[in-house]
Amino acid sequence: MRNYWYVFLIAFRLGCTSFGGPAAHIGYFRQEYVVKRKWLDEQTYASLVALANFLPGPASSQVGIAIGTLRAGIGGGFFAWLGFTLPSVFLLTVFAFLINRHGFEQASWIQSLKLVAVAVVAQAVFDMSKKLAPDRLRQSIVLAVAAFVLVLEQPFIQIIALIISGMIGYFAYQKEHNDFVAVTFSLSKRTGIIAFGLFFILLLILPILNASTSSELLHLFDGMYRTGSLVFGGGHVVLPLLEQEVAINKDVFLAGYALTQAMPGPLFTFASYVGTVMYGIGGAVIATTGIFLPAFLLIIGGLSFWNILQRKHAVRIALLGVNAGVVGILLAALYDPIFTDTIKSDVDIVLVLFYFMLFQVWKVAPWKIILLALLIGLFIL
Template sequence: MSAKLGLTSFGGPIAHLGYFHDEYVRRRKWMDEKSYADLVALCQFLPGPASSQVGIGIGLVRAGLWGGFIAWLGFTFPSVIASVLFAWLMQGFDIASSGWIHGLKIVAVAIVAHAILGMGQKLAPDRNRASIAVAAAAIALLWQTAYAQFLIIILAGILGLWLYHKSSVMQTHSLHITISKRFAIGCLALFVLLLFGLPVIRQSTGIEWIALFDSFYRSGSLVFGGGHVVLPMLEREVVPTGWVSGADFLAGYGAAQAVPGPLFTFASYLGALSGGAAGAAIATVAIFLPAFLLVVGALPFWNVLRSSPKIQGALVGINAAVVGILIAALYDPLWTTAIQAPVDFALALLLFILLVFWKLPPWIVVLSGALGGVIIGYIN
């Protein structure tokens, strides 16, 4: 069943949650409405790909650890295959400078702008949260280091705790979890051990595959807000190191919008470009492993955490910072690379209108952008 969703779930994380609700709650009745809402809230709270984490959580609640793994594999594998095939096409035909690739870069601009609009209205609607978002964007743009995003999120959480610690706590309902708290603590400990231990091993050994695993594991560990927000983190990990060129990075990101399943499988494309099939496997496992460890580790404690106004206050600040990080990604590397002439901006506006007001499916917008890029190539 998860494989069916992996093959047909276009439209990004919000759409994925709708597919899950329709299939697992409404049709199959594997979870009730309250439990599903609690699970979605948990996965929004954790860093990583929210829709994938919800799928993993449904599998865990339904059939334990193996159920979580199978649910993740079915939902993710079709997108991984499509991403790797596109990477091999890029290598085999040297098409990085083609007009349609330029169009895909412009598609990425429109899609991220659309994401910012929706997230900003929901996560930064007032003066305090908008200010946090703008400050986060400025820091992300002016201080481009590997740990900048992590520090932004920490500071935003502290600000949120200070500003919103007295906010009312939403009513919660308990999830029925069979995972033991001891095993959950072990998963959380492994998550932290890998997060801080891999950079040390990377520096001391210089082994390429460890460096690759570290880069993608850290990206999956420190990203709040889902697939679009992982863009600046991944770009700073793979482009300066020379694993992937800037042009190939943005071309793949544009193409990823036309692929069903989680956007985090963009890592599979990057891994395939940098290290072939082995690189794709390492990148895929590394970027999703934090999501699995965090869901397993947090589920047994979620009923307690959700009742804390301090936790929810910190989350308000973190969510606002996510909007700012996404604004920074819209400018660099997306805008600075894709929008090079007035005609590029005109195409980006057209694609944005198709997404926001015409509400066309993303795959149609992607194809329109690719065609527009070809036309621009002939004009120029």
């Protein structure tokens, strides 16, 4: 239980401070789990990011679940998810009760915190590229994947880019001696089969149950579960899918989505806001559970077979290309949507460079930089 509490507290702090969307979360996680705590190495971390990108659902949350599972088993994965998700769920539930429509998401301190996210992702790209793309071929993969993802803005493009990167790695590094140390997850193949089985059973059974009953909460759970099962490409894709599933005032819906962009933590917690607007606290619990449950089942299933796959030579050399592709995806995200949505003036650029210097050169702890950014946003911007 002590390990669970430890995992929860670290994830909770990340949930309170990780502004900027999924790509920024990957940067924050890397800083906390790889650089600071050394729970896993750079290659393993990039491989987990790649695995999460292959699965539907919130990639950053799935990476957090994977790291929690590595540290303390399935229970650790659950508490890592709970800690990271809880702050945003709480805030959005409160806002749903207040129905705040006063442009809170445009507050200057929110903008300052988003600028920290730009610096975090830039630092992650800079450091990961040095370790995961040390030669010209992998550097070329990074740039090619970034261009590919930016030009072809479709949800499945990231998966295609990673598959191509893996194929290049497989054929180019046949004679490469890979010193990658496989990380073992305490999950059996049976666990994986059960997780995947539950995922597909619920995906098939819930619509049938929903059609045969008039329960509004079951209808909400079914809609959220289907949404969480079908979303590729990050939390931004949730908006059009949920808009088809729920019947609430459009202005209230869009106001909540705007507020979600301003919150730390995963964008999927928008479901908590929708559930609260529709059915109060019970709706928030049902909606949040429904939309995140597929991600949890899929990542646990994936990790159960990851133990076997990562030990195969063919997979390990393919991962040399895949990991470079992950850096390319982060590089693309650094530009769009992070840079394009966040940088609005020359002052913003100056602050990003300042925060990057604190991270990269002076190695200031992230929580101190976030506190400084908050003060700059409140009293200077």
